[in-house]
Structure formats: C-alpha cells, structure tokens
Amino acid sequence: MQEALAAMGSIVFDVNLLFLIFATTILGVIIGVLPGLGSTTGAALLLPFTLTMEPVHAITVLTTIYVSATFAGSITAILINTPGTSAAAATTFDGYPLAQRGEAGRALGIAVVASTIGGIFSVIVLCIAAPMLARVAYEFRPPEYFALTVFGLSMLASISAGGAVKNIIGGVFGVWLATIGAERVTGIERYTFGHYELYEGLAFVPVFIGLFAMSELLMQSKRLKDVAEAIGLKAVKLPTKEDYKKIWRTVLRSCGIGTFIGILPAEGATVASMIGYSEARRWSKNKEEFGKGSVEGIAGAEAANNAATGGAMVPTMVLGIPGSGTTAIILVGLMVHGLRPGPYLFTEQVDTVYQIFGAMLVANVMFLFMGLYAAKFFARISLIPTTLLWPIVFALCVIGAYSLNSSLLDIWIVMAFGVLGFFARRHGFAVAPIAVGLILGEMVETNLQNSLKMFDGEWWLIFTQPLAVVFLVLAFLGLCGPYLFQKLTNRG
Amino acid sequence: MELRLVTIPAIIAVFSVIIIGLSLQLDTSPPMIVGDSMQARSFPIFLMILNLMLCVILFLQLVKEKPAPVPLEGRETWGSMVLLLLFFALTITTDMFIAIPIVMFLLSYLWGERRFIIIALNSILTPVTLFFLFDKVLRIRFPRGIITNWYYG
Incomplete structure (x- = not known):
C-alpha cells in the first residue's frame, strides 16, 4: 500500500508528467467540446502520437483525454444544447433550460463541481477495488476467464446505442474479426487472402480509427445543416451553499451509480449519466423542476458520467476487459506499450499502475480549474466550422493509422472500417460492440481452447467450475433478464 | 412485406x-x-x-x-465516400502527401466551405505540420511517392 501511495505521490514531483497532464487536459476539453469528436475518437486519434512516449506518459495521455473530454461534453450541452459527447446528452435536459434562463454560469459551475467529485470518487474506488479484484483474479483459470469474457460480451446487449440484438450481432462480428490471421495453436491462416501483414491478425488501432473517427466523419456530412445557437456566458459561478444543500445527496448517489455502471464490462459513461439523471429525478423532492433547469438533474448526470471513467478502468486494468469504448483504446495503448492488462500488472508493474491512477486524479483536479476559468473560451472553440475541422480529422486518421506499422494496408483498413461503421450506424448498429468484440475475441477463443484441453475435450465440465457458472449465469441474465422481466411484469 | x-x-x-x-x-x-x-x-x-x-x-x-425507413443521404455523404476512393487512387499513383491536401480541399469544398484561401491554407498546413511532426519527432518514414522520394532522396 505504501509503495502504491508513493508511486501516486511521485506524480506531483514529475514536472514533465504534470505539464503533459496539463496540456492533455486542455486538448481533452477541446476534443470534448467539439461535437462529434468525443473521448473515444480523440483517444483513437492520439494513440499513434503516444508511440514514442514512456508507457506511463502514454497511458496518462489517453486517460486524461478520457476524463477531461467526458467532462467537457457538458460545456456545449449547456451552452448550445448540443452534447459534445454522448455521455453529456442527459446534461442538456436541464443544463440548456437553465442557461436559457440566464444562469449558464451557475449551470456550468454545478456541472464542473459534480464532474470533479464524480471523477475523484471513482479514482479512489479504482485504487481500492482494482487490487482487491486483482487478488481474486489470480485464481482465475481458463474456464473462469472464458466465462468472464462471455459475460463481458453479453453486457454489450445493454449498451445505450443500438438494440440488444444489433449490439450482440456487432459483438459477434468483432469476435470474428479477431479470428483473422494465424490461428494460435495450429498456425493455420484464416481469412488473410495472402496478405502477410494480416498474419498477426487485424491491428486494433486502424480498425478503431476507422470505426470511431472515419465513420464519424461520414456521419458529420449528414449534419452540415444543423445550426447551433450559442448562449452568452459571462463567467462560471461556483455553486452556492443553497445549491450544495440541494445537490449533495444526488452527487453522492450518482458517484455510486456511475462507478458501479463503469465497472460493468462494456458499459460506459453514457449509460451511467442516463441512469444518474433518472435516479436524481426519482429521488428528488422537486420533480416538477426536471426538464426546466433543475440543478439536481445537471449534478446527477455529470457526477455519474465522470464517476464511470474510473469505474471503467477497473475491468480494463485488472481483467483486460474494456469497460467502455474509450477504455478499449486505452487497453490497446497498454498492449502497444508492453503492459499486458491483467491481475499480474498489479504485482509486476505496481509503480506504473499507481502512477496512471495518480495521473487520473490530477487530471480530474485540472479540469476543475479549466472548467471554472476557461469554459467561455472552450465554448467558442466548439463553433469552429465543421467544414474545416473534419478535413483535419481525416488527415490525422490516415497519417496516424500509417504511423503505427508503417503500412499502407492500415490506411485502407481505416477507410474500409470507416465506411462499414457509417453504414452500421446508419442502420442503428452501434460501433462500440464491434471494437469490444475485437478485443475480447482472442481471449474468448484462447480460453475456450485451453478449457477444452484442461477437460480433455469435455466442454460441459466448464459448468462444474463455480465461478465460471456465476459468470455464465450473469451473462444469461444480462442477455435475457430484461426480456424475462418484461414478460413477468406484463403477466403481473 | x-x-x-x-x-x-x-x-x-x-x-x-x-x-x-x-x-x-x-x-x-x-x-x-x-x-x-x-x-x-x-x-x-x-x-x-x-x-x-x-x-x-x-x-x-x-x-x-416496422422501423421508419432511413432517409437517403445527400451528395455530401456520397461525395465524401468518393473522395476516399480518390485518396486511395492518388496515394497509389502519386504520393500520400499529394492525396491528403487534395482530398482535404475537396472535402471542405464539398461540405459547403467557399473561403478558398482558408481551405487552401488548412489543406496545406495541416499535412505539412503532421508530416514534420511524425518525421522529425516520431521518426516515422512515410511511403515512397513523388514528394517523399524528393524529400528522402
């Protein structure tokens, strides 16, 4: 524990790292306020820039983008009724009406404070829960890991965008993508069509850049006629004593909800903020204020979405199962820098892990000040014309994708997955399940193979392992629970 | 049905x-x-x-x-996809750093931007900055083409 605290504390004395967090927080807030970019796209675009960095610095860049962009989505949600990120969608319900009443500064102040509390709370939970979960995960063998990844995939059914069936189809497609390349045990090439670059499998980064950034570019071309009306902002106001009295219960509740939702594999800040908002409304004494500028509504959504960031890092770091789209990219970042996510990370790389956690804590404090003192400036950035911004994103996509392996094939992969992602989204399929499936694909197949070897080919013996059964039951409930619950409710 | x-x-x-x-x-x-x-x-x-x-x-x-039919996209979206094909063709036949500015310029134009000097500056300065950033700082060598052959020698 002392070692962990010392590693976290060492951040304060690392001037380079502090400067990097500061610069990345600014960048993250800019990414967050630009509609369409968001933390996932931002992290995917920045990943190639981190290649030459030290592992801690590289992962810090990605996690800082994650927390600061998640918060910054609220700035445009409040001022122009356009959430910078999907996680800030619930903030528009009350943030914009409050801003229309001439209280934009108050709305932003509450959003900033609630986000910071949510973010810090979740990092503290991360510091406590991650090593505890790692100790449990040491005991995991292939059957447990197989069942866990199945559970992770089943959670895709409840991702906010897309329907359950569509999300599962996306997840299965992602898992299939992971089978491209040489099969691990036999070395037989699968679906490479003679491209030796595919022998090692599809590289994650170009697929992610294509799915998240390039497809978003094509989606943006549909929204060129959308006009955002900005509300004037004089200064951000810290919440008053009265405001704190009104929101403290909501913030605490949303911190818990957000962190818990974040910890669930594949669930992210968007789901957390929606539940945080609806729970704030459910428990509020002033329900009639919701939708008209309720401070509890803003606090509930914002505390929850930032609390989900730390929570989502728990399964990512401990189990190698991404807690959200952005953490899927952070996971790839960890792998690219030679840090294999899993319980052993907590014994072999304790310093690195806790420095990353420490950096997340610092980033949460930094965006508090940026939100309070520079929100007005960042809100103006959101008005950069789409016609100039997205061509820059295009250049970043192709150059960034090429830089990873110096391969033109990676650029073609970006373009192919960009078009595929666009058509998928056009027909109501979310792209995050494909990304999560791609990451979990190898884990599922490898652990299934190892389980079969362990049980001499008798697969049903997986069901004799208690922990594996627990995960499989949870997976079943995740998939069929909502349907069965609805049936029972209708019958009742 | x-x-x-x-x-x-x-x-x-x-x-x-x-x-x-x-x-x-x-x-x-x-x-x-x-x-x-x-x-x-x-x-x-x-x-x-x-x-x-x-x-x-x-x-x-x-x-x-019976979900509502998805409305067909406008020429901006289909045109953007055609520009991706143009990027592919130009990269293979000329140079990636010729293809990027051309596609950036045409993308801005297609999406309705008519301030030619601004789009030209954006389309030239962005790839040039990224090229030197990746070449000098990240030490990435870009694929051979007309410009990169001249630059790398």
Whole structure:
C-alpha cells in the first residue's frame, strides 16, 4: 500500500508528467467540446502520437483525454444544447433550460463541481477495488476467464446505442474479426487472402480509427445543416451553499451509480449519466423542476458520467476487459506499450499502475480549474466550422493509422472500417460492440481452447467450475433478464 | 412485406454463410497438434451460426416493430465516400502527401466551405505540420511517392 501511495505521490514531483497532464487536459476539453469528436475518437486519434512516449506518459495521455473530454461534453450541452459527447446528452435536459434562463454560469459551475467529485470518487474506488479484484483474479483459470469474457460480451446487449440484438450481432462480428490471421495453436491462416501483414491478425488501432473517427466523419456530412445557437456566458459561478444543500445527496448517489455502471464490462459513461439523471429525478423532492433547469438533474448526470471513467478502468486494468469504448483504446495503448492488462500488472508493474491512477486524479483536479476559468473560451472553440475541422480529422486518421506499422494496408483498413461503421450506424448498429468484440475475441477463443484441453475435450465440465457458472449465469441474465422481466411484469 | 425490412438481416445472413463456406475450406490439423481442443475452423463457424440465429431474431423484431425507413443521404455523404476512393487512387499513383491536401480541399469544398484561401491554407498546413511532426519527432518514414522520394532522396 505504501509503495502504491508513493508511486501516486511521485506524480506531483514529475514536472514533465504534470505539464503533459496539463496540456492533455486542455486538448481533452477541446476534443470534448467539439461535437462529434468525443473521448473515444480523440483517444483513437492520439494513440499513434503516444508511440514514442514512456508507457506511463502514454497511458496518462489517453486517460486524461478520457476524463477531461467526458467532462467537457457538458460545456456545449449547456451552452448550445448540443452534447459534445454522448455521455453529456442527459446534461442538456436541464443544463440548456437553465442557461436559457440566464444562469449558464451557475449551470456550468454545478456541472464542473459534480464532474470533479464524480471523477475523484471513482479514482479512489479504482485504487481500492482494482487490487482487491486483482487478488481474486489470480485464481482465475481458463474456464473462469472464458466465462468472464462471455459475460463481458453479453453486457454489450445493454449498451445505450443500438438494440440488444444489433449490439450482440456487432459483438459477434468483432469476435470474428479477431479470428483473422494465424490461428494460435495450429498456425493455420484464416481469412488473410495472402496478405502477410494480416498474419498477426487485424491491428486494433486502424480498425478503431476507422470505426470511431472515419465513420464519424461520414456521419458529420449528414449534419452540415444543423445550426447551433450559442448562449452568452459571462463567467462560471461556483455553486452556492443553497445549491450544495440541494445537490449533495444526488452527487453522492450518482458517484455510486456511475462507478458501479463503469465497472460493468462494456458499459460506459453514457449509460451511467442516463441512469444518474433518472435516479436524481426519482429521488428528488422537486420533480416538477426536471426538464426546466433543475440543478439536481445537471449534478446527477455529470457526477455519474465522470464517476464511470474510473469505474471503467477497473475491468480494463485488472481483467483486460474494456469497460467502455474509450477504455478499449486505452487497453490497446497498454498492449502497444508492453503492459499486458491483467491481475499480474498489479504485482509486476505496481509503480506504473499507481502512477496512471495518480495521473487520473490530477487530471480530474485540472479540469476543475479549466472548467471554472476557461469554459467561455472552450465554448467558442466548439463553433469552429465543421467544414474545416473534419478535413483535419481525416488527415490525422490516415497519417496516424500509417504511423503505427508503417503500412499502407492500415490506411485502407481505416477507410474500409470507416465506411462499414457509417453504414452500421446508419442502420442503428452501434460501433462500440464491434471494437469490444475485437478485443475480447482472442481471449474468448484462447480460453475456450485451453478449457477444452484442461477437460480433455469435455466442454460441459466448464459448468462444474463455480465461478465460471456465476459468470455464465450473469451473462444469461444480462442477455435475457430484461426480456424475462418484461414478460413477468406484463403477466403481473 | 417490405423489402427494406429483409435487407439488413439478409446481408448479415449472406455474409455469415460466405464465412462458413470460407471456414470449411481451411486446412485441418492432425489430432496430435489439436489434441482435445478445436480445429481452426470450428470457432468461426460457431460464431457465424450464432450470427444466423441472431439474424432470425433481428428479422422478427424488424417485422414486428416496422422501423421508419432511413432517409437517403445527400451528395455530401456520397461525395465524401468518393473522395476516399480518390485518396486511395492518388496515394497509389502519386504520393500520400499529394492525396491528403487534395482530398482535404475537396472535402471542405464539398461540405459547403467557399473561403478558398482558408481551405487552401488548412489543406496545406495541416499535412505539412503532421508530416514534420511524425518525421522529425516520431521518426516515422512515410511511403515512397513523388514528394517523399524528393524529400528522402
């Protein structure tokens, strides 16, 4: 524990790292306020820039983008009724009406404070829960890991965008993508069509850049006629004593909800903020204020979405199962820098892990000040014309994708997955399940193979392992629970 | 029944069947290598059978819910996709750093930007900055082409 605290504390004395967090927080807030970019796209675009960095610095860049962009989505949600990120969608319900009443500064102040509390709370939970979960995960063998990844995939059914069936189809497609390349045990090439670059499998980064950034570019071309009306902002106001009295219960509740939702594999800040908002409304004494500028509504959504960031890092770091789209990219970042996510990370790389956690804590404090003192400036950035911004994103996509392996094939992969992602989204399929499936694909197949070897080919013996059964039951409930619950409710 | 309700499940089903067909053509390994585990083809076939089952559920859902038709995109979207093809052709035949500014310029124009000096500056300065950033700081060598041949010598 002392070692962990010392590693976290060492951040304060690392001037380079502090400067990097500061610069990345600014960048993250800019990414967050630009509609369409968001933390996932931002992290995917920045990943190639981190290649030459030290592992801690590289992962810090990605996690800082994650927390600061998640918060910054609220700035445009409040001022122009356009959430910078999907996680800030619930903030528009009350943030914009409050801003229309001439209280934009108050709305932003509450959003900033609630986000910071949510973010810090979740990092503290991360510091406590991650090593505890790692100790449990040491005991995991292939059957447990197989069942866990199945559970992770089943959670895709409840991702906010897309329907359950569509999300599962996306997840299965992602898992299939992971089978491209040489099969691990036999070395037989699968679906490479003679491209030796595919022998090692599809590289994650170009697929992610294509799915998240390039497809978003094509989606943006549909929204060129959308006009955002900005509300004037004089200064951000810290919440008053009265405001704190009104929101403290909501913030605490949303911190818990957000962190818990974040910890669930594949669930992210968007789901957390929606539940945080609806729970704030459910428990509020002033329900009639919701939708008209309720401070509890803003606090509930914002505390929850930032609390989900730390929570989502728990399964990512401990189990190698991404807690959200952005953490899927952070996971790839960890792998690219030679840090294999899993319980052993907590014994072999304790310093690195806790420095990353420490950096997340610092980033949460930094965006508090940026939100309070520079929100007005960042809100103006959101008005950069789409016609100039997205061509820059295009250049970043192709150059960034090429830089990873110096391969033109990676650029073609970006373009192919960009078009595929666009058509998928056009027909109501979310792209995050494909990304999560791609990451979990190898884990599922490898652990299934190892389980079969362990049980001499008798697969049903997986069901004799208690922990594996627990995960499989949870997976079943995740998939069929909502349907069965609805049936029972209708019958009742 | 409307054709549009069948289209997406049908595309996914056809894709799954093609993958099953391709998987069946994969080599098999002798039992001494595979042991009690699976052949290389087994897992993808299992996934695609699962996808076919999900397709049936999706189809039933679509028939029941009858979602509103997706409106056809405007020329900006289709034009952007054509520009991706243009980027591919230009990169292969000339240079990636000729293709990027041209596509950036045309993309801005296609999306309605008419301030030519600003789009020209954006289309030239962005790739130039990124080129030097990746070349000097990250030490990435870009693919050979007209400009990079001249630069690298």
